Amino acid sequence: MTHVIKALSALLSLAAGIASCTAPIELETNDSAPVIVIYGVLTEYVMYQTVRLSGSSPYFEEKQNQPVSDAEMTIQASDGRTFEMEEIPHEKGIYQTLTPMSALPGITYRLIVRVDFDGDGQIETYEASTTMPAPFHIDSITVTPMDFMGYKHYAINLYAPEEPQEDFYLTRYIVNDTLADYQISSYSVFSDNAINNQYINGMSLMYFDDVANRNNGIVEEEGWTYVQSGDKITVCISRIEEGYYDFVRQCQSEKRGENPFFGGPASNIATNIRPGGAGYFAAFTTTITDVYIP
Numbered sequence: 083m084t085h086v087i088k089a090l091s092a093l094l095s096l097a098a099g100i101a102s103c104t105a106p107i108e109l110e111t112n113d114s115a116p117v118i119v120i121y122g123v124l125t126e127y128v129m130y131q132t133v134r135l136s137g138s139s140p141y142f143e144e145k146q147n148q149p150v151s152d153a154e155m156t157i158q159a160s161d162g163r164t165f166e167m168e169e170i171p172h173e174k175g176i177y178q179t180l181t182p183m184s185a186l187p188g189i190t191y192r193l194i195v196r197v198d199f200d201g202d203g204q205i206e207t208y209e210a211s212t213t214m215p216a217p218f219h220i221d222s223i224t225v226t227p228m229d230f231m232g233y234k235h236y237a238i239n240l241y242a243p244e245e246p247q248e249d250f251y252l253t254r255y256i257v258n259d260t261l262a263d264y265q266i267s268s269y270s271v272f273s274d275n276a277i278n279n280q281y282i283n284g285m286s287l288m289y290f291d292d293v294a295n296r297n298n299g300i301v302e303e304e305g306w307t308y309v310q311s312g313d314k315i316t317v318c319i320s321r322i323e324e325g326y327y328d329f330v331r332q333c334q335s336e337k338r339g340e341n342p343f344f345g346g347p348a349s350n351i352a353t354n355i356r357p358g359g360a361g362y363f364a365a366f367t368t369t370i371t372d373v374y375i376p
Contacts (some may be wrong), residue, residue, distance in 0.1 A: 103146035117145055118199045118208060120355045124157075124185035124365035126217075130178040131185070133167060133193065137361060139372070149175020153197035160190040185365045187216045193363045208356045210363035215321040217367040218251065219243060223317050224284070225373050234292035236309060236375055238286045238317060246279040252366070253287050255307075256316035262307040271322070271330045287317070290375075313375045318368045326364040328352040 108291030133155060136147035155167035155177050167177040185191060190213040196205050205243040217241060238255075255262040255272045262268075270288060277285065293308040309315065329352040336351070353360050 101191070109349045115200075118150065118195075118197070118206075118289045118359045119209060119357070119361045120193070120210065120359055120363060121361040122193070122363050124191055124212070124214065126184050126186070126214075126367040128182045128184045130182055131165070131167075133177045133363070134361075135177060135195065137199065150197060150199060151175060153177065153195055156194045156197075158192045158194065159186075161186070161374050165315070176267050185214050187214050187367060189214055191363075191365055200372060208359045209356055210359075211364045212323065212326075212354065212363055213356045214365035214367065215249075215323060218235075218319050218321045218369050220319060220369050220371055223373045225284075225315070227373060227376060228281045228289075235295075236292070238288040238290070238315065240282050240287050240319075241284060242282045244277050244280055244282055244340050245275055248324075249274045250276065250322050252320045252322045252326055252327075252330070254318045254320075255288060256318065257290075257307055257309060258313055259316075266330055268332075269330050271327050273327065287319075290315070311375050313371050316374065317371045317373065319371075320366040320368045322364065322366045325352055325354050326362055326366070329362045329364075 097362045105342055114321045116137045116139065119138050120133065122131070124131050135150040135153055135155075137150055139147050151169055151174050153169070157165040157167065157179070159165070163183075165179045165181075165183055167179050170178055183232065193210045193212075195208045197208075198205050200206070221241045221243070224239045224241070226239055228235045228237055250273050251271065253272075290307060292308045293310045296308055332351045351360070353362055355361055
């Protein structure tokens, strides 16, 4: 389990390192004023929780967002706990809790950021709140080999009970201890509209290509992950809040879909950063199951 926690930690750190989405604002010109971008995900693991702070760049300027330093950052929990954060000395714009901590289901976490972002000598305050949903229970995950027009694929199937309230889910995959979806643009999210309060009886979550397809003329996309017999796939499923579900989907719909965080995206991407910020502050637990390619 240790390697999975490390891989998930790396995944979330990578996401924090590349994430930068704008708030719902009208796109004007290349000279539009930058906005602060805050991105972080709290987990149930006891670890140094991380938040990324940066400033958006003009939409047509193809460069990564610049890190924002010298901020005061605090997380306040509804159970009375408070966690101070500080910038990592060798990683500008990356802030971590002073001590390892874990987030708990049902608890609301309020992020408070104080920084002179616009350089006018006055400190601005930005806030975001998120409540960690309950973990998702999985009965089992199976792998089904499939042949289609001479190509071999593997379907990842889910068996689990679904609860009556409206739910939203995020799935990610680790193949042989290597992250298969380290960018938000490759995350898989779905709602329970079609399965609410039903038993999920073998719903296919993801399809992987066999390595043999690589040599059979199939068009390979950037970031494509191939598997073969004996490979281990770690399936990570999280119940997420609706706001984060909207955030991921809207980031993926941007025309820079393969990396929507390369510069500033167009407009109207969901955010819970107030006032006038961009990005997202979320908290969710992750249920982990290992399966093997037959």
